[in-house]
Amino acid sequence: MFASRIENLVESPVREILKIIDRPGMISFAGGLPAAECFPRFDYTSLQPCHLQYGPSEGDDRLREQVAQSLCERGLRVELDQVLILSGSQQGIDLVAKLFVEPGVRVAIEVPTYLAALQAFDLFGAQYCGFIADDPKPDGTSLTYAIPTFQNPTGHCYSSEQRQSLAAACDATGSVIFEDDPYRDLVYDECDRTPVCSYIKEVDWVYQGSFSKSYAPGLRLGYLACSKPLVQKFVRLKQAADLHSCRLSQQLISTLLDTQDDRDLIGFYQTRRDSFQESLQYTFNHIAEWQQPAGGLFYWLKLKPEFAMDTRLLLQQSIAAGVAFMPGEAFYPAGSKPQSSLRLNFSHATPEMARHGLGLLAGIIETARTGRVQQSNSV
Ligand SMILES: Cc1ncc(COP(=O)(O)O)c(C=O)c1O
Structure with a gap:
């Protein structure tokens, strides 16, 4: 049944x-x-009746623009149409799993790794190939999932060399890289946080971030950026999953990003x-x-x-x-x-x-x- x-x-x-x-x-x-x-003080007066209407699956343009700009500032050159607003970055894991994983597909993961990613990949029948930051091994895998900045659960932050070597290994083996980056803004000591995806030259890549950890998880808002050949596929998967992310949450975050965070x-x-x-x-x-x-x-x-x-x-x-x-x-x-x-x-x-x-x-x-x-x- x-x-x-x-x-x-x-x-x-x-x-x-x-x-x-x-x-x-x-x-x-x-x-x-x-x-x-x-939690920030949101400007609820910025909410208008239009935010109660259905919206675009890709997300509202203003927020996509703000995300695209912030990604460029951190070294990942993307255009607005490569950005998709998500209902929390957990949704990105689900969409990536739907796009790349089917029974028997091998996924390279850091061991240990974020358990709800395992839960999502397991559902689609992933087989795993474990690696550590010093020795990335995407050989024979279709997808490499990594949390290079303040990893969950270990807290590890990849060095510049580890970042470049993970990107090079994915390029060399053709394993699509999926970089999950929800913690990057919570930085206490100086360290390199350049997205691994910014070093990718050959393979398709997916980079995602979240508004949960530095803003408010109850808004259920995150974002994904990807190489151009993947964009339409993600848009359709997102349409099939939930049509679009909450527009009230998008408006609240977008307004906040335009103001001084005190x-x-x-x-x-x-x-x-x-x-x-x-x-x-x-x-x-x-x-x-x-x-x-x-x-x-x-x-x-x-x-x-x-x-x-x-x-x-x-x-x-x-x-x-x-x-x-x-x-x-x-x-x-x-x-x-x-x-x-x-x-x-x-x-x-x-x-x-x-x-x-x-x-x-x-x-x-x-x-x-x-x-x-x-x-x-x-x-
Ligand atoms: C590595 C990682 N990815 C994704 C998520 C999901 O976050 P959210 O859906 O709230 O953006 C979390 C949450 O703890 C996480 O630790």
């Missing part, structure tokens, strides 16, 4: 965890949620990142290893060998104690060997709550380890 691909559709662990983080007292390190204190977004997040680092050093130094991210919203913790465990097994207990986190294992494709790890969002909880929550979480991991050691001694 159902299409056979539905068997590949698994629930998103993040979405499941997000359902419970609003419980009173819950400290959440789970989602990639921007801090609500940072929020100190970077200062706010940088302070949270730095105090999270201090709290981690205090609570997790003996348990895990990590690198401070230069941008984005996440710390990626690898548990030290003596603490190695499947962190999914800690989730229930942790939630019962009032702390939500994302088990790192969720970011690995099925069948791969996940590293014992945690992804912790640092932007949502206040520094005081974060310190308290990290202490609780560290305690849960230590207790689990003690229990395991005692069990193995008694065998």
Whole structure:
């Protein structure tokens, strides 16, 4: 009765965890949620009855123009007709999957990678070929999916060499590159953020960004730019999916982009990142290893060998104690060997709550380890 691909559709662990983080007292390190204190003040008076009417599938021209200009400024030369406004950049992943993936198609992905991209690619029957930034391997793949700037979940930002070598590898092998770039504006330390797609000479490319992380995720707005041969295909896929993105959201963002942004977004997040680092050093130094991210919203913790465990097994207990986190294992494709790890969002909880929550979480991991050691001694 159902299409056979539905068997590949698994629930998103993040979405499941997000359902419970609003419980009173819950400290959440789970989602990639921007801090609500940072939402911009939108000019709702800019909304007109015409924004309630159906609009173009490509998106409203003014916003497309603003996006095209901003992409040119970051080194990706595009014309307005190469830009498509999306209903959140998650929609871009769905459209790319529809365009390129069918059962058995090989997709090169960073391992670990954004779990909702795996969810979307899985639905269409993708097979994966994992790579790391130092050694991109798109050989034999139709599509390469990468998050080069403040990767989700690891927070890694590719160096200039890594960017150029990924582009060169895609050009050499004919693997279409799909660059997902929702975190680029959340930058705290100097680093190269040039789009990998700007180095592409031969293959088709897709670059996407989001208004969720630096503006407001509830608007559900993102954008995609692509090489010219792909434009019409994406427009038709978008038409078939939802006709067009919300025009009220487009108008709000477009008006905001024309005004001076007086929020100190970077200062706010940088302070949270730095105090999270201090709290981690205090609570997790003996348990895990990590690198401070230069941008984005996440710390990626690898548990030290003596603490190695499947962190999914800690989730229930942790939630019962009032702390939500994302088990790192969720970011690995099925069948791969996940590293014992945690992804912790640092932007949502206040520094005081974060310190308290990290202490609780560290305690849960230590207790689990003690229990395991005692069990193995008694065998
Ligand atoms: C790497 C990556 N891509 C895409 C998305 C989807 O973002 P949105 O649909 O809100 O633009 C996210 C959200 O967390 C993400 O981390």
